[in-house]
Amino acid sequence: QQQVKQSPQSLIVQKGGISIINCAYENTAFDYFPWYQQFPGKGPALLIAIRPDVSEKKEGRFTISFNKSAKQFSLHIMDSQPGDSATYFCAASRGSARQLTFGSGTQLTVLP
């Protein structure tokens, strides 16, 4: 049973545009929601993370929006750059644990 559903599977955005990736979760016990960025040949790297006590968190061009009642969260990449082209994974875990349940990934391509 997939507990974190991610969409879209792939996304193409023009340079300077906004990239939006969405995730939905089922397990209401989840309370830690990170986003990871993965380049080809590399391991996932933490981009930004949020806990459900806040509705939004911003770090530079990256923003997480969180909707607890809808059990959804999303990643917004403002002013997308070709260097942002990578695969993005949402994830979730519960309590203090870091046994992450990952979404299926979104392959982002930012055109120059």
Next chain:
Amino acid sequence: DSGVTQTPKHLITATGQRVTLRCSPRSGDLSVYWYQQSLDQGLQFLIQYYNGEERAKGNILERFSAQQFPDLHSELNLSSLELGDSALYFCASSEDLTGELFFGEGSRLTVL
């Protein structure tokens, strides 16, 4: 560079064989995680060790086992290999049980 070292980077073997994947965590990190990344299952948590002790198990097959040694490096043993075990195996480490996960570059296993 995350500071997590995984060896070997690539491994090709035959069905029925046994392999060992090695992970050296970042200096000072006590917790080690193993994740499997495959095209059909995505990124899945396998197992976690903390300071030498097994902490949590995820979707790890009985044919797979792991351990963390006193020097904190970890090994993932995969036996009676099947074609479906072909995947990228990532190790991640964190300072403690709640810290950020740092992923290695993975070991790509191909079972022929």
